[in-house]
Amino acid sequence: MSYTIKEASERLGCPAHTIRFYEKEGLPPYIKRDRHGNRLFDQDHLDWIRLMTCFRATGMKISLMKQMVNLALDGDATIPQRKAILNQYKEELYRRQSQLAEALDAVNNKLAIYEDIERGRLPSESRLLNQMEDQHNQSIKQE
């Protein structure tokens, strides 16, 4: 049960070129080839790559993933180091979670203000930009 790069690409929702790029970077090790040199992926590889893209999408750098792969290849003795990396990454994930929460708050705030303006409950724009514009206009008049 092996997949060509095209099948792997479809299953992963990831361009074939990107998969090759990842292999070149050393992320998925031990990818087999058929007698023509074409890559053959099996489920384990797909799972592994999916994990990597999951980490990538949330900010882990490829170089760090490569480092983890290398540590893993060196055996169980490197588990403490890998744990340290993952724990640091986990901190980063928490940081991003609160950034997202903050941004969602800000967006909802903005949207609420827009609603208020549309319903005529607020004189105009959210204060900020207008005020800056006012100051700008004043300074123009003074020239």
Next chain:
Amino acid sequence: MSYTIKEASERLGCPAHTIRFYEKEGLPPYIKRDRHGNRLFDQDHLDWIRLMTCFRATGMKISLMKQMVNLALDGDATIPQRKAILNQYKEELYRRQSQLAEALDAVNNKLAIYEDIERGRLPSESRLLNQMEDQHNQSIKQE
């Protein structure tokens, strides 16, 4: 009550160069200058920039922020367009939230496996990499 770029930089936790870069990109409009041409920021500008960095940190592109600023400068008539942009961005924020949740899950999974290995409850590495390695070794033997 105005701040120099250095003070703004300190308050925002953002390099002065980056603030200048943002201004060049058109993000914070109407920044005043003193008689020597030095920028003068007031609280509204800092608030605005802080909002922009909050949006940036969570994936909004500078070009899109500039677009929003331009729309805002065109008056309340553009509110529907701005709402559309923010709602799209909100979708993106939700997408990122679930990506983060997924990644956190995966990390905790990995960490749990490492714990198990360290306590001798699992024979070795998380199966994945070893299995790939085994296959690799087999293919080497066959050569």
Next chain:
DNA sequence: GCTTGCTTTAAAGTACACTTTAAGGTTTAG
């Protein structure tokens, strides 16, 4: 046998957001 569509590689190009450099002007402390 030839086209179509896949595959391979290495290398160059792109997008994005900074970041650094270079060259110079002003203000303040000693």
Next chain:
DNA sequence: CTAAACCTTAAAGTGTACTTTAAAGCAAGC
């Protein structure tokens, strides 16, 4: 008067992750 510590601009450089291009090989269908 001069050095330190700011400020200015424009332009070039950097890092990251792709993405595209170019050149070529294999294989199934007509």
